[in-house]
Amino acid sequence: MDFSYSVLIPLIPLFAFLIIGLGGNKLKALASGLLGTTGLGVSFILSLYTAYQYFFVFGKSAEGVYQKIVAFDMVWLRFTETLHINMGVLLDPISVMMLVVVTTVSFMVHIYSMGYMKGEVGFERFFAFLSLFSFSMLGLVLATNIFQMYMFWELVGVSSFLLIGFYYQKPSAVAASKKAFIVTRFADLGFLIGILLYSYSTGTFDFGLLTNVDGELIRKGTEAGFLGLSMLTWSLILVFMGGAGKSAMFPLHIWLPDAMEGPTPVSALIHAATMVVAGVYLVARLFPVYALSSPDALEVVAYIGAFSSLFAAIIACTQFDIKRVLAFSTMSQIGYMMLALGVSGYGEHGIGYMASMFHLFTHAMFKALLFLAAGAIIHAVHTNDLREMGGLRKYMPITHITFFVALMAIAGIPPFSGFFSKDEILVAAFEHNKIIFFSSMLVAGLTAFYMSRLYFSIFWGKNTHYHHTPHETSPVMYIPLIFLALVTVFAGFIPFGELVTSDGKALHLHIHWNIAIPAVLVALTGIGVATALYMKESKTPDKVVASLGGVYKTILNKFYFDEIYMFVTKKIIFNLISKPIAWFDRHIVDGTMDGIGWVTTTSSEKMKNFQSGQLQQYAIVFISGVIALVLIFSYFSTN
Amino acid sequence: MNIEQFLLMRHELLLVITALILIVAEIFVADKTKIIPLGVGLFFVNLVIGFLPAQTGTLFGGMFHNTDMTIMMKNVLNIGTFIVILQSAAWLKKPENHDKLAEFIALLISTLVGMQFMISSGDFLMFYIGLETATIPVAALAAFERIRNRSAEAGVKLILSSALSSGVLLYGLSMIYGTTGSIYFDAVALAFTGTQLQTLAFIYFLAGMAFKISLVPFHLWAADVYEGAPINVTSYLSVVSKGAAVFILTILLFTVFSKIVAMWQNVLYTLAVLTMTVGNLFALRQKNIKRFLAFSSIAQAGFILLGMMGANELGSATVVYFVLIYIFSNLSAFGVATLISNNSGKENIDEYNGFYSTNPGLSLIMLLALFSLAGIPPVAGFFAKFFLFTAAASAGYYWLVFIAVINATISLFYYLLVVKAMFINKNDNPIAPITIDIYSKVGLILAAVGLVVTGLWSDVFEVIRGLSFGIN
DSSP states (O other), X not given: OOOGGGGHHHHHHHHHHHHHHHHTTTSOHHHHHHHHHHHHHHHHHHHHHHHHIIIIIISBOTTSOBOOEEEEEEEEEESSSSOEEEEEEEEOHHHHHHHHHHHHHHHHHHHHHHHHTTXXXXXXXHHXXXXXXXXXXXXXXXXXXXXXXXXXHHHHHHHHHHHHTTSTTSHHHHHHHHHHHHHHHHHHHHHHHHHHHHHHHHSOOBHHHHTOTTSSGGGTTSSSEETTEEHHHHHHHHHHHHHXXXXXXXXXXXXXXXXXXXXHHHHHIIIIISGGGHHHHHHHHTHHHHHHHOHHHHHXXXXXXXXXXXXXHHHHTTOOBHHHHHHHHHHHHHHHHHHHHHTOOSGGGTHHHHHHHHHHHHHHHHHHHHHHHHHHHHXXXXXXXXXXXXXXXXXXXXXXHHHHHHHHHHHTOTTSHHHHHHHHHHHHHHHHOHHHHHHHHHHHHHHHHHHHHHHHHHHSSSOOOOSSOOOOOOHHHHHHHHHHHHHHHHGGGSOHHHHOOSSSSOOOOOOOHHHHHHHHHHHHHHHHHHHHHHSSOOSHHHHHHHHHTHHHXXXXXXXXXXXXXXXXXXXXXXXXXXXXXXXXXXXXXXXXXXXXXXXXXXXXXXXXXXXXXXXXXXXXXXXHHHHHHIIIIIIITTO | OOHHHHGGGHHHHHHHHHHHHHHHHHHXXXXXXXXXXXXXXXXXXXXXXXXXXXXXXXXXXXXEEEOHHHHHHHHHHXXXXXHHHHHHHHHHTSGGGGGGHHHHHHXXXXXXXXXXXXHHBSBHHHHHHHHHHHHHHHHHHHTXXXXXXXXXXXXXXXXXXXXXXXXXXHHHHHHHHHHHSOOBHHHHHHHOOOOHHHHHHHHXXXXXXXXXXXXXXXXXHHHHHHHHSOHHHHXXXXXXXXXXXXXXXXXXXXXXXXXXXXXXXXXXXXXXXXXXXXXXXXXHTOOBHHHHHHHHHHHHHHHHHHHHHHOSHHHHHHHHHHHHHHHHHHHHHHHHHHHHHHHHOOOBGGGXXXXXXXXXXXXXXXXXXXXXXXXXXXXXXHHHHHHHHHHHHHTTOHHHHHHHHHHHHHHHHHHHHHHHHXXXXXXXXXXXXXXXXXXXXXXXXXXXXXXXXXXXXXXXXXXXXXXXXXXX
């Protein structure tokens, strides 16, 4: 089967970007929006078609195993015979799944933005950047080799930077975009070093060769050791560092809440569904190497994921900005995906892997839905602050119902999609590591609590008086909500175990009631507590806060992590490292440079003598040069 | 000898015919400016035919030989010359140049013929004839504006100093003949074992070639000639002439002198360090764009030596690739500088301040060219330099690569000074918008597109790599 048409999926947004970006001034705002949206629509349909063809028609080999298919490949730069950088399209279960996720969410966000961004200055610019982002993300997903992935990875970072800083007149947006860029760039440094180390020991960038379970490369690099861990483990941990930066894992998470300064559709696309899961995707992409050759690195992934998940869930309970609550919730859910990968085995024991991908899929849908709904709410009441909201269910019925669907999904209530994927994660954790399992259970309860708190504070609670009566959004904004809500309801019934597994062979899944029932009970408890506290206006929440005192304040301030970073960067790095370097630069380097400048000017005076314009002198220099060379190389070196 | 064998020399023969047509046409054409489209057209035909598949083989009992690589090199030089001719058109159209117009193109083509014979030479006699054919017309070109003192001076200086260098080179060749008993490359290669006298001979030979490539300390002529000559001649001298000399030197080092590879690597090491450093120091303090580009081209020549020192297939491929990109980058830069000089008479870098505000298109081409010369990724020049460094590193010259990287950084500084002048510095009275004639436009587009394509389309390097040769 020829899948070469799939190369169009990333190329169409690229062309849309080029047309809007280059001709933006000449296009009408609406035309550029429509162009971007239509382009993405075509990509979306092509992705669905590819997914159908891959999963149900041509993807399986004769033994019923899903194959890696390279649909398109070209050598871009050749360093040596074996080490070259290719650009291509790799289709396998996870990349096809990601195609669907990225194009679905991106398409919905495009439609939604037509309404949300209406009348904004820079409407064309916004759509140009959205298309650029979609192109980069799709290129990342389809990468056939780790270098291509890295390049698109950076491109994704750049387009995210552009979109977070979209309101560039707003100082906080500029600061947030810089923060996101710098933190993820810092993480990417680890990624790059990891790639270099890894490809140095294996001699290739190609995913197909690197992750070939029967090949020899998969164990290469396990011999040479450094500080007790093998070279391979170090490089995988460094690669994971890049993933942790993009996926906002602890302690590289600090950029994500601030990134909420960007327009809300951007948050839905980039910071809920696509870019932030790139780290998960990266680990999944290299999963055979992690699982088979370097369990130590996988352990790191598991613990970082579990800790981030708990950490973020606790902070989310105390925030008042609805987008920030969602941001921490995203971090927490991505932590889930990471820990699921971390506790997973390979092949028959790969339930964690499957669960992680499953959760990635369902989470992308319901989290994008939550963000888009939050955007609709912010649009209606002109504030992000929970405390200024309440009773909105009467004014915005569609937003209310879709939000409720998403709440049920993220809380893990059957039969909504989140229940199924979360159940598999808990099963995987239970089989592997009890500490991680209990922590995940706790996170499940907390998630149900803070999401319900959000829900009740927005739609129920006190009857806030608004200056302008809020009203339901326009169809162009609520149609994506309804679509995503439908996906959220039904996605749980997709037989993921048969489609996306670590080795391509089907896993037969069934609900583990011994885990599912306690998990649902925990979730219901969370919802119950939130109902009691927030459904009706009451003083109880304040009392609870007062009784927690300092602990609450610490959590509210996100465990003072921003402050710690500021302390480390401003006080320690700037004072102890940057200032001495600056001094060195000013006095030694500049001094040397001034010295060189002085030497240059004086020697130019001397050179003027050389460069006298007198041919006789040129001849003398010429002959002296010849004699000097003769003396050095003919006379001295032969003796 | 039948006609098919003559076709082996088709590059050279076609060029000779073109030059003759132009000279004859001058007699019969009343409006001299019409010779420009004729010359451009004929040369374009030459260029295209050059790329048609060709036979390889030898002629005249081994005096002349053609390989896929030499054909490639000739095509590269053709491209460079074509761009130079296009860029000269506006200047040639000036009334004072009308009566010498055909001469200019014909002389340019004659030097090219010389270079091509030199590249295809199979013995030292043919090599020397080619070398002189390539040099003497250039002296005439340098003195083209003979009424202008500086131009006349440039011509005289070039002819006198190249006479000296040719003398030294011939002295070396005579010793090679004396010690090996042959002037044929194949025979010399076998007999050349590196005795002390042969080493002496080699250094004499190398000094002559270093003069052509303007390696330090054999470069002093370059400053005066580059400055005095008309700007188009300067660009031709510092790009195409230099490229041809680099090509033949690479071929000879890799074939004839392959037995003393360790020795010539050491000599080149010394020359590379000197050339990069001194060239950079000279370029740093230039205020005049013409001198600036010329001196930076001296420093660039030092980088090329790194590729030769690789002494393997990667080395020869990187040298050809670098020269190709270098032609595109330098001619883009020279093209813009020529336009500015012809239109406003301004040649100082200070006068470029605010150029972007009035001429954004030209500034962007200049930016691209300078970035490429400086070797900033992802522009073509980056890959070219990167490959050169790889070649030197593959031969184990890590320190040399280190020195080269430092020099590349220094060069970055002065290239960026020009960029800063154009894009950042404010100017109340910037250069007025320039109207670009059709020839210059085509020339610039060709150079700029070439720059982008050779850099990003890796097949170019693949093709060159496929033809490359090393020391067995």
